[in-house]
Amino acid sequence: MEVHEGTVTIEVPEQPESGVGDVVFYNPRQEMNRDITVAVLRTWQDRTGDESYLDANAASGIRGVRAAAEGWNVTCCDYDTDAVEHCRTNFTRNDLDGRIVHRDANAYMHENKGVDVVDLDPFGTPIPFADAAFQCARSLVCVTATDTAPLCGAHFQSGVRSYSAVPRNTDFHAEMGLRILLSALARTAARYDVGVTPVLSHVTRHYVRTYLATSHRATDANATMDELGYVDHCEACLYRTTTEGLIANPHDVCPNCESTRINTAGPLWLGPTHEVDFVTDVRERITEELGTATRSRRLLDTIADEIDRPTHYDQHRLSKQWGISAISMDEFLEALTESGYEASRTHYGGTTFKTNADVEAMRRITT
Ligand SMILES: C[S@@+](CC[C@H](N)C(=O)[O-])C[C@H]1O[C@@H](n2cnc3c(N)ncnc32)[C@H](O)[C@@H]1O
Ligand SMILES: [Zn+2]
Numbered sequence: 001m002e003v004h005e006g007t008v009t010i011e012v013p014e015q016p017e018s019g020v021g022d023v024v025f026y027n028p029r030q031e032m033n034r035d036i037t038v039a040v041l042r043t044w045q046d047r048t049g050d051e052s053y054l055d056a057n058a059a060s061g062i063r064g065v066r067a068a069a070e071g072w073n074v075t076c077c078d079y080d081t082d083a084v085e086h087c088r089t090n091f092t093r094n095d096l097d098g099r100i101v102h103r104d105a106n107a108y109m110h111e112n113k114g115v116d117v118v119d120l121d122p123f124g125t126p127i128p129f130a131d132a133a134f135q136c137a138r139s140l141v142c143v144t145a146t147d148t149a150p151l152c153g154a155h156f157q158s159g160v161r162s163y164s165a166v167p168r169n170t171d172f173h174a175e176m177g178l179r180i181l182l183s184a185l186a187r188t189a190a191r192y193d194v195g196v197t198p199v200l201s202h203v204t205r206h207y208v209r210t211y212l213a214t215s216h217r218a219t220d221a222n223a224t225m226d227e228l229g230y231v232d233h234c235e236a237c238l239y240r241t242t243t244e245g246l247i248a249n250p251h252d253v254c255p256n257c258e259s260t261r262i263n264t265a266g267p268l269w270l271g272p273t274h275e276v277d278f279v280t281d282v283r284e285r286i287t288e289e290l291g292t293a294t295r296s297r298r299l300l301d302t303i304a305d306e307i308d309r310p311t312h313y314d315q316h317r318l319s320k321q322w323g324i325s326a327i328s329m330d331e332f333l334e335a336l337t338e339s340g341y342e343a344s345r346t347h348y349g350g351t352t353f354k355t356n357a358d359v360e361a362m363r364r365i366t367t
Helices: 028-048 062-069 081-093 105-111 127-136 148-152 156-163 173-190 218-225 276-284 293-305 315-322 329-338 359-366
Strands: 002-005 008-011 052-055 073-078 099-102 115-120 137-145 195-203 208-215 228-234 240-244 262-269 343-345 352-355
Touching (some): 008 062, 028 062, 028 137, 073 081, 073 105, 081 099, 105 127, 115 127, 127 137, 127 173, 148 173, 173 218, 173 228, 173 262, 195 276, 195 293, 276 293, 329 343
Parallel strands (some): 073 099
Antiparallel strands (some): 002 008, 137 208, 195 208, 228 240, 343 352
């Protein structure tokens, strides 16, 4: 079947309804992920003058073809014979040049270091490709992870195995997933004296996407490690607290309600998950021909306005906890800001928000 995205048209096989099969993979639900990637690549090229882009898990080559249409010097890599054939056809069909490599992505990245931008988009966890990616990429690593259940602690042991960290299934599960992923990526990069700065990240129910600017300096890798730490979360009252550093020192008792139902997660990335200037620049480069322009702009606006805190709350969950019916989000957030606290919506869900008020202050102010 033919698929149109942005300015390109590609050929992909009819996809099995279950989403599982051995045909070359294409997921229409990831169009916004790819549209935002195009806007990120425009921003990155304007800022750095970078030229080379590796689509390390290319499948149909849709990301690579779209990057080539933006003027990038593209390599598409896949170890699947049919995928490589599709990539060839799709570059030719769009009259674009691109290098197509039939290879294991890790082998290719180890042998071809110094690519400006590396994009990882495998099935499930990207961690098996992270070591090679941080050695191969010169300035930006883009990562999609679709294993959201392990990342957010719903599939606990799988999360522990993949990410060498303890995820917990909390009411901020989407952000838990992102911060577990960022932690594992940061620790991987640091092994090669590479520091990372997340310039943009977003999460849906189906995937986590993040863009990490890299710096090949040991001192920057040290600074990256300083962004890691732990979150203690009280299941009884939803109070959270964070501890910086790699030495876990979990609370036995909740400082707010004295319950012992404390869940500790980590090491998590506690630092910023985006840079506001970067997000604003990407938003400006979302143009009309992008199929998800409206949704992408809305998402980027929300992210740019999010206050920088390591966890978010869910207003409905809190109201349930307090045994009251929820007031409107606007009223709720206004009550917090009028009392001198910071508060913002977040992109993690319609009823989610961030604030520097703790649960007790929130309850006092909004009920
Ligand atoms: C989720 S698909 C990629 C989707 C594509 N990037 C898109 O946006 O539509 C993952 C691809 O990674 C490829 N892949 C998995 N392991 C690989 C490896 N070790 N080396 C190269 N490609 C690999 C698979 O063959 C598959 O085509
Ligand atoms: Zn508590």
